[in-house]
Each structure stands twice: as C-alpha cells, then as structure tokens.
Amino acid sequence: MLMMAATGLSxxxxxxxxxxxxxGGVRFNQPVTVNFELKNRGQQLQISDVRPDCGCTTxxxxxxxxxxxxxxxxxxxxxxxxxxxxNKQLAVYSNASSKPYYLTMKGVVAAGDxxxxxxxxxxxxxxxxxxxxxxxxxxxRGEMPLKRIHLMNNSHQAVSPVVMHLPDYLMANVSPTTIPxxxxxxxxxxxxxxxxxxxxxxxxxxxxGMKPGDKVSADKEIEVSVVLLxxxxxxxxxxxxxxxxxxxDNTVLDLGKIGKKKKTGTINLENVGKSELDISSLxxxxxxxxxxxxxxxxxxxxxxxxxxxxxxKAMKNIRTxxxxxxxxxxxxxxxxxxxxxxxK
Numbered sequence: 479m480l481m482m483a484a485t486g487l488s489x490x491x492x493x494x495x496x497x498x499x500x501x502g503g504v505r506f507n508q509p510v511t512v513n514f515e516l517k518n519r520g521q522q523l524q525i526s527d528v529r530p531d532c533g534c535t536t537x538x539x540x541x542x543x544x545x546x547x548x549x550x551x552x553x554x555x556x557x558x559x560x561x562x563x564x565n566k567q568l569a570v571y572s573n574a575s576s577k578p579y580y581l582t583m584k585g586v587v588a589a590g591d592x593x594x595x596x597x598x599x600x601x602x603x604x605x606x607x608x609x610x611x612x613x614x615x616x617x618x619r620g621e622m623p624l625k626r627i628h629l630m631n632n633s634h635q636a637v638s639p640v641v642m643h644l645p646d647y648l649m650a651n652v653s654p655t656t657i658p659x660x661x662x663x664x665x666x667x668x669x670x671x672x673x674x675x676x677x678x679x680x681x682x683x684x685x686x687g688m689k690p691g692d693k694v695s696a697d698k699e700i701e702v703s704v705v706l707l708x709x710x711x712x713x714x715x716x717x718x719x720x721x722x723x724x725x726x727d728n729t730v731l732d733l734g735k736i737g738k739k740k741k742t743g744t745i746n747l748e749n750v751g752k753s754e755l756d757i758s759s760l761x762x763x764x765x766x767x768x769x770x771x772x773x774x775x776x777x778x779x780x781x782x783x784x785x786x787x788x789x790x791k792a793m794k795n796i797r798t799x800x801x802x803x804x805x806x807x808x809x810x811x812x813x814x815x816x817x818x819x820x821x822k
Contacts, residue, residue: 491520491574501585502654611701647673678759710809723751735821749776759805766793
C-alpha cells in the first residue's frame, strides 16, 4: 500500500509529505507497507540509520548521499500480527541534526473484511461517498460522539483528503491518509459538545478537499447538524413531579401536494404539567420552512398553536427531510422533532 501525505516544514533539513500516515483498516496477519516521501532541503544528506520502535516493523532507506532538493523514500512494513490499533514510530538518524526525525504509521488491525460494502450515492470532489450530511442527535453536554462517512476514490490518481472550514467543536480524521485510485477510505467527524455554545440546533458546512490547500466549492460540501439537549439530570423527585409536561397532537405534519406555492399546516400544543412550560427554541433543519408559534410560555392547562409553512420553491434543493426542532423545559420532552411531509 503506497501512502503519501503533507505536513509543515520541520526545523531540520528533512521534510516529509506526510510525517504521520494513517493506514486505515488492515487485515490480520497481512503486512502493510508505507512509503514515506521525503525531501532534503539542506546540504548533502546522509542517513545513517532508521530505527523502528519495535521488531514488528521493518524498514528500508537509501544508503547513498542525497543532494540538496532531492526527494527520497523511506519504506516501513508492519507485520499486522496483533489485533487492534497500532501506532509505530520510526526514528531517522542523519547528518541533518543531532536529534532524530520521527515518522509515524498508524491504523487498526481487524480479523475480518475491513472494507465497506454499502453504496456511494453522492460525490464529494473526486471521491464518492455514502453521505454528504452528518447529524449528531440527542447530544448531552460533555459527550464526544463520532460519525463516519465512507469514501471511495473512483478517480485515476491517489488523493489525500483534508477537511476544511472546521469549527472549533469538530475534529476530523481521514483514514487512510492517502486513498489510492479505486480504494476505500473513511472520514471520521468527532463532536466536542463542551464547545457547542447553545442548546438546540447548531448547523455548519465543512468541505472535503482532495489535498491540502484545495479550493472550497459546493460539490465538496458536507452539512453537519448538532442537537444539544438541556440537562435535567440534577432535578429532585419533587421538581420532576411538579415539572411542566408538553402534550402535542402530532409530530408528523403531512402537507400533501404544495405545487408551486406555499402551504401551511397547524400543530396543537398544551401544557398538561404543574408548572410553566417554556418553548425556548424553534429551529428548522432545512431551508423552505417557516414557523409561527402563538405562545412560547404556557401556564398549566394553557394551549398554543404552531403553524408551519412550506415554500415549494425554496425546498427544491434540500438534501435532508424537512423537519422542525422544538426545545422545551419539559424533562421528558426536552427535544421534539416534527417531520414535515410534502409532495413537490
């Protein structure tokens, strides 16, 4: 497996296209080889030794002098004889510095087939994907859930995908670091919910570049939505008994055929609890919807109506099902999703 990649400049005279290479999934007992592409940016370079951190990894490196500006390759092969994650370091000793230059190969060894058998219905730049949207649903503060998008490089050359325009609450990793032509990969997005500021729905768009420094464009866009729930885990039994209770007559609003115009439907709400119900947030997952709530604070026994309007023209290019998110202070219903069905 040929793996290539990009990091920033080192203080030494050696630079690597990728100093750390993620091999992705590896089958048990089937050795995997990484070819680290490096360059000499100083005077004549002489590599004296490359030492792996264990006997499970073998290396091959050039013994001849390497001129200024010349590229070279260091190969490392991991024997894959141990199940689970691996992270192997190579220490490169040379006349470039008194300290070694480190290279890392990592991945995960599995017993069975590590490939993805599903389909790839959407395109993200030069690769196909099983989805171009991710939803982190029912997240509590402090949790760090992970979502995956499976990739297939159906181009004629290797790509080194990188996720661009990441907000501070998202972390991304593409495995393997470089996806050869015709091979599979995985994009992992991890949410740090502690950095999401507001309860309810938070949405953003990130972009999958095919290489570091790639341009942002609509065909590389991935929609990411987060639903952060209010915390009620510290309420006493007495507070729970006297809490508000939301009663809703329907969580599916079928508007039928809306043609070329707008169409409105109504949902009925009631507070059947013992204290004031606060509907603190109403948000739409998609474009083309608007809402009107007659009352956001309901005393016990009070009712309200929620009108939802769908605009046919604005909904033409949506990627996900139209839905409305409601956030309340009802401990049993902090989040309510209303699915809106339309026939265009």
